[in-house]
Amino acid sequence: MTDTVIRAENLSKRYKIGERQNNVTLRDVIANFVSAPARLFRARKPQSANGDANHIWAVKDVSFEIRRGEVVGIIGRNGAGKSTLLKILARVTKPTTGYADVRGRMGSLLEVGTGFHPELTGRENTYLNGAILGMSKKEVTRKFDEIVAFAEIEKFIDTPVKHYSSGMYLRLAFAVAAHLETEILLVDEVLAVGDQRFQDKCLKKIGEVRQHGRTVLFVSHSMMAIRRLCTRVLVVEHGQVSHDCDPMDAIAGYVTEDVGRSYSAQASAETPTITSATVHVDDGSLLLSVQFRSPFPLVPPVLGFVMYDPMGTPVFGTNTRIDPPHPEPQPSAAGHIEVLIPTTHFRPHCYLFSLWLGDHYSDYCSVQNALQVELHDDTSSKLPPHVIGSLRVPVKWRYRPAVDLPQPHGGS
Numbered sequence: 001m002t003d004t005v006i007r008a009e010n011l012s013k014r015y016k017i018g019e020r021q022n023n024v025t026l027r028d029v030i031a032n033f034v035s036a037p038a039r040l041f042r043a044r045k046p047q048s049a050n051g052d053a054n055h056i057w058a059v060k061d062v063s064f065e066i067r068r069g070e071v072v073g074i075i076g077r078n079g080a081g082k083s084t085l086l087k088i089l090a091r092v093t094k095p096t097t098g099y100a101d102v103r104g105r106m107g108s109l110l111e112v113g114t115g116f117h118p119e120l121t122g123r124e125n126t127y128l129n130g131a132i133l134g135m136s137k138k139e140v141t142r143k144f145d146e147i148v149a150f151a152e153i154e155k156f157i158d159t160p161v162k163h164y165s166s167g168m169y170l171r172l173a174f175a176v177a178a179h180l181e182t183e184i185l186l187v188d189e190v191l192a193v194g195d196q197r198f199q200d201k202c203l204k205k206i207g208e209v210r211q212h213g214r215t216v217l218f219v220s221h222s223m224m225a226i227r228r229l230c231t232r233v234l235v236v237e238h239g240q241v242s243h244d245c246d247p248m249d250a251i252a253g254y255v256t257e258d259v260g261r262s263y264s265a266q267a268s269a270e271t272p273t274i275t276s277a278t279v280h281v282d283d284g285s286l287l288l289s290v291q292f293r294s295p296f297p298l299v300p301p302v303l304g305f306v307m308y309d310p311m312g313t314p315v316f317g318t319n320t321r322i323d324p325p326h327p328e329p330q331p332s333a334a335g336h337i338e339v340l341i342p343t344t345h346f347r348p349h350c351y352l353f354s355l356w357l358g359d360h361y362s363d364y365c366s367v368q369n370a371l372q373v374e375l376h377d378d379t380s381s382k383l384p385p386h387v388i389g390s391l392r393v394p395v396k397w398r399y400r401p402a403v404d405l406p407q408p409h410g411g412s
Helices: 026-033 083-090 122-131 138-150 167-177 196-211 223-230 245-257
Strands: 004-014 038-042 056-065 072-076 097-103 106-109 182-188 215-219 232-237 240-245 262-264 273-282 285-298 304-310 314-319 332-342 350-358 363-374
Touching: 004 215, 004 363, 026 097, 038 138, 038 285, 056 083, 056 097, 056 240, 072 083, 072 223, 072 245, 072 332, 083 097, 083 215, 106 240, 122 167, 138 223, 138 245, 138 285, 167 182, 167 196, 167 232, 196 223, 196 304, 215 223, 215 332, 232 245, 273 363, 285 304, 285 350, 304 332
Parallel strands: 072 215, 072 232, 106 182, 182 215
Antiparallel strands: 004 056, 004 097, 038 097, 232 240, 262 273, 273 285, 285 332, 304 314, 304 350, 350 363
């Protein structure tokens, strides 16, 4: 028996620009979901893939397989087609061409409120979702207390969900999707609605789902969450899967895709501007070089930078306010600032630089992920930086003999 639980073949979805999608009723949702565990979701009538200026392909010729127990992250820019792809797999949207073969009970959390009926209470929606997934009332009852406790809405469980806040809606929706006994869980970027504590709680729960051998597809813009949870990542660009690889390789390529070793911008007639910047390795140090222009003298010019790893974690940063140069620069409306950063304490890795420009009084210009540079060192530890961190700090180890502890007195 094959371990493949999701197989997509040449999936495409075309939308007509300006066309509204038909509303999906509760009856439609139930009709779509109450089916055999193995279901082939195929386009009714394949259409020409050529399209025209009045149409846009949200997903185009996507093929992949996902095996049982995999946690697969899906990343990409806004509008890349990630959410449309999940909606096709969740049977919410029909593909224009191609098909998706999904084998097993599926739970999905695509948008806040998807699958909930606003007139029903939280309790009724929980049982309704269980029924849609093909579960008995007894199965849902067994999980019900866990769901309510996780969602933290005990006082409101018998209130119609149309009165819920977006946060309450999200908590219950995620709790239902994660606790009901489905073999496959689809999660879109909805965790951003919750606060940080609840996001961490959700990520921990997804980790537990993974440990029980369930399959998870997880769309997120959080590279930390992708790295923490996923065993594999699909990178989606312009409706197509451009990479299918290890999470670290996928994240590094995705984050640094549009970032180079140089940066340039047009000077502004109104505010100070970083007009160009470069970074490269120079005799054991990183040489960061920045040029600026300003419509008025900066008193004095202040440059700051922050180095990040590909996960977006700050590694090191400083600026000329807290670490002033000697001698201090004179007021200037244009100039060139260089800083040497020793590489001794950095592990081999790809690092990104964000820059900002100001003076003694204000900050005027900032550029996120302006530059990147890769450090290499064949003599370093073979453990990757995401396991042991990006900094390599000298430490002193000390071994001491064991201390004999007094033995407890035995009772009489």
